[in-house]
Amino acid sequence: MAKEKITKKDPKKQLSGWLDYRSKENNPNNPKVSASLKKLQAERRHALLTRLGVIIFTSVCFILILGYFVSPKANVASVQIKGAPELNSSQIVKASGINSQDKVLGTFLKQKQYSQKLSAAFPEIESVKISTSHLNNVIFNIKEKKVIGYISEKDNHYRKILANGKVGSQTLSAKEIDKQKPIFIGYNKRASLKEDLDIYSKLPVKVQNQIKVMSGETNRPTQIIFVMNDNNVVIGNTSTIASKIKYYEKIKNQLKQPSVIDLEIGAFSRPLSNDEKNRLRIAP
Incomplete structure (x- = not known):
């Protein structure tokens, strides 16, 4: 029986092609690798700037809102009555209980209470809706009963x-x-x-x-x-x-x-x- 001939291969020679390919991929002078790195860095920089912008914008808005609420601009400056020409405006404002120390936002949150209070005080009033003008001028829009x-x-x-x-x-x-x-x-x-x-x-x-x-x-x-x-x-x-x-x-x-x-x-x-x-x- 004839013996099978065994051919010896050099391992270094076999790996040399793969090592050459990897070295090219990792070479910073490779144009493809450089482009990928630049793109990745740009995306990271953009994401960072976006997050930073959101944080700054949110902080500025919070400061402005907080500043508004602690300023006199957040308080009720005046109350105007619309929709009830025969009713006495001063009496309506007095009956509502609203004053210059109240916050404008608070009047919106208590709109239902104002409507119920004024309807009880004046039989002519069916409902009241609140709106504003120039930020702190409150308007009572009155709907009268038939x-x-x-x-x-x-x-x-x-x-x-x-x-x-x-x-x-x-x-x-x-x-x-x-x-x-x-x-x-x-x-x-x-x-x-x-x-x-x-x-x-x-x-x-x-x-x-x-x-x-x-x-x-x-x-x-x-x-x-x-x-x-x-x-x-x-x-x-x-x-x-x-x-x-x-x-x-x-x-x-x-x-x-x-x-x-x-x-x-x-x-x-x-x-x-x-x-x-x-x-x-x-x-x-």
Whole structure:
């Protein structure tokens, strides 16, 4: 059997190619290696500068915010009232409890509390939203409740009757009221006013828009009196007026002068007396 011939290889010669390749890769004079190192250094420098910039920016913002809060600019300088022309602005500010030592940010955080406090103090106010101008000038934007009409008081003055049946806190002159809303006269008891308001709310809108006066000066608790825009007077029963008012248009078209239209029991009319005209504030 022939012996297998064994060829000897020099290990150094075998490794020389690999060692030459590694030495080239690690050689700083190698253009590829230099480019990679520069790119890596640039990325690290950029990341460092970015982190440093964020830290500086955050610190400056914190210092500015802190400086603002400890300065007088953070305090409430003035309070302006918008949306409630008939209400007394000074009384609103006083009722809110806000003062010059309060922080502007604090007023925003307590917005709901201010709204509840002012709504309790002034029946006319439904809600309050707070805004600012020039950093520390606080504005109370007031939304008022819907006005149904006006209740007459002494010396030709009036108060608003609100959608929830409450009476407004402010006294108004005849020039300040909305002439398109009905006036309620002769209502000294709030219970009587509430009952007639309930009846008024159940009338058709077309009829509501024709009523200029509602009188509480009735002969009986179950009686109700309307003065219409055409100066006709409608008398009805509190339990049936909502269903009988539909006959008003037909009856009035047959009249030649302002009259009393009685719908309490049947349906008939008669001319107005001078005393009734004066009592119900109907111009001659």
